[in-house]
Amino acid sequence: MPLTVHPVPLPPNADASKFKDFGCIVEGVDPSNLSPEQQKELEELLYKHSLVLFRGVKVTPEAQYALTKMFDPASESYGHGNNKTGETKKSILHPDLKTIPRVPQVQLIGNGVVYNHEGLAEAQLKHPHHKTFHKSVVSDEDEAKGATRFYRWHIDAALYDLSPPKATTLYAISVPSGEPQTCRYDDGTGDELTVPLGTTAFVSGKTMFDILPSELKSVAVRTTVRYAPHPYVWMSPSKALPTGLGIENDGLELSLDQLPTWEEGKVKRLPMVWKNPVTGQLHFQVHPCAAQALEIAPLPRGVSRELAQFPDGATITDLAQVRKLLYEMQRPAIAPGLVYPHDWKEDDLVIFHNRGVLHTVVGAFAPDQVRAFHQCNLAASDDPAGPNEEDILQYA
Numbered sequence: 038m039p040l041t042v043h044p045v046p047l048p049p050n051a052d053a054s055k056f057k058d059f060g061c062i063v064e065g066v067d068p069s070n071l072s073p074e075q076q077k078e079l080e081e082l083l084y085k086h087s088l089v090l091f092r093g094v095k096v097t098p099e100a101q102y103a104l105t106k107m108f109d110p111a112s113e114s115y116g117h118g119n120n121k122t123g124e125t126k127k128s129i130l131h132p133d134l135k136t137i138p139r140v141p142q143v144q145l146i147g148n149g150v151v152y153n154h155e156g157l158a159e160a161q162l163k164h165p166h167h168k169t170f171h172k173s174v175v176s177d178e179d180e181a182k183g184a185t186r187f188y189r190w191h192i193d194a195a196l197y198d199l200s201p202p203k204a205t206t207l208y209a210i211s212v213p214s215g216e217p218q219t220c221r222y223d224d225g226t227g228d229e230l231t232v233p234l235g236t237t238a239f240v241s242g243k244t245m246f247d248i249l250p251s252e253l254k255s256v257a258v259r260t261t262v263r264y265a266p267h268p269y270v271w272m273s274p275s276k277a278l279p280t281g282l283g284i285e286n287d288g289l290e291l292s293l294d295q296l297p298t299w300e301e302g303k304v305k306r307l308p309m310v311w312k313n314p315v316t317g318q319l320h321f322q323v324h325p326c327a328a329q330a331l332e333i334a335p336l337p338r339g340v341s342r343e344l345a346q347f348p349d350g351a352t353i354t355d356l357a358q359v360r361k362l363l364y365e366m367q368r369p370a371i372a373p374g375l376v377y378p379h380d381w382k383e384d385d386l387v388i389f390h391n392r393g394v395l396h397t398v399v400g401a402f403a404p405d406q407v408r409a410f411h412q413c414n415l416a417a418s419d420d421p422a423g424p425n426e427e428d429i430l431q432y433a
Contacts, residue, residue, distance in 0.1 A: 084315035111418035149407035172276035187281035242320030245370035268327035308423025
């Protein structure tokens with residue numbers, strides 16, 4: 038039986054013209070018991086719509102793992118490895134993850150203390166808060182009035198050794214109620230966005246590419262991003278921009294000799310834009326906090342050099358320049374009208390195309406507000422494909 042599909046509801050401020058293909062709700066089916074035909078349809082829905090929502094469903098950790106694995110049957114381990122955080126407690130990810138003992142690919146995330154949960158006698162959870170990561174912060178007074186920020190725009194990926202997961206599943210078990218918050222950008226633009234308490238915010242990598250001016254599309258299809266070894270350890274002393282879209286240039290990153298043992302062959306070099314395997318569209322997919330260098334190929338022969346940036350190619354290793362260019366390319370796509378802030382309900386299951394969107398935690402909870410989610414993503418069996426020769430000629 039074909040799946041019943043509806044668009045996700047958009048917030049009032051959303052630019053509907055940019056969300057025509059983004060997000061869908063699947064109804065009337067148990068995601069844990071899909072037929073082979075329904076599994077195939079769900080896979081196509083994910084790649085076409087970037088985010089698929091099931092509401093009011095019950096999903097065990099085993100079923101969530103199986104569903105996540107469906108999108109990449111050869112995948113096996115959690116997206117950051119089954120040790121979760123790259124073999125070190127220095128990683129900025131370490132405090133946010135608790136492993137479900139019998140299904141180590143599934144993580145318990147949230148806020149507050151959870152008791153007797155799936156083999157965990159007691160788990161102290163902490164919702165990531167921008168004050169632990171941003172250089173400047175919202176004042177306590179403004180936070181008490183409901184002001185908050187995006188925490189860190191990212192892709193779920195180790196970005197060292199392991200390949201970026203194809204899909205992430207998030208299952209909401211306990212969702213605190215509360216007043217909406219005002220997410221401030223605090224970057225001089227005056228931009229702000231009303232968001233549900235504890236939302237996960239998403240932006241489309243396709244839109245991020247599509248709205249670039251032609252000269253930056255040319256750069257995007259010619260660029261390979263080199264990520265730092267053990268990037269979440271490397272960036273751990275650093276502080277983020279107020280938008281959560283990258284790191285301040287204060288020179289606080291660890292030097293390479295301060296990192297855990299690493300190998301050049303495991304350093305990730307990934308295309309700046311990733312090609313959707315179903316639609317063929319290009320998605321701008323860069324984790325701005327983890328990028329260390331940009332390797333830009335020269336323009337192909339016969340392509341006009343007029344107005345082109347880096348026509349002869351370039352390797353940019355100065356972090357300030359890397360971050361400046363990435364911010365110029367990515368910031369337009371997190372404008373308030375282009376953000377989908379999901380309004381979580383208990384028993385929501387969200388599947389998102391991790392190779393097609395960027396996302397971020399938002400907001401703040403009181404210590405006694407208990408929130409419990411299960412998260413699963415699996416290190417992929419291959420790296421994402423970049424633009425092909427035809428794409429490069431079209432956009433370069």
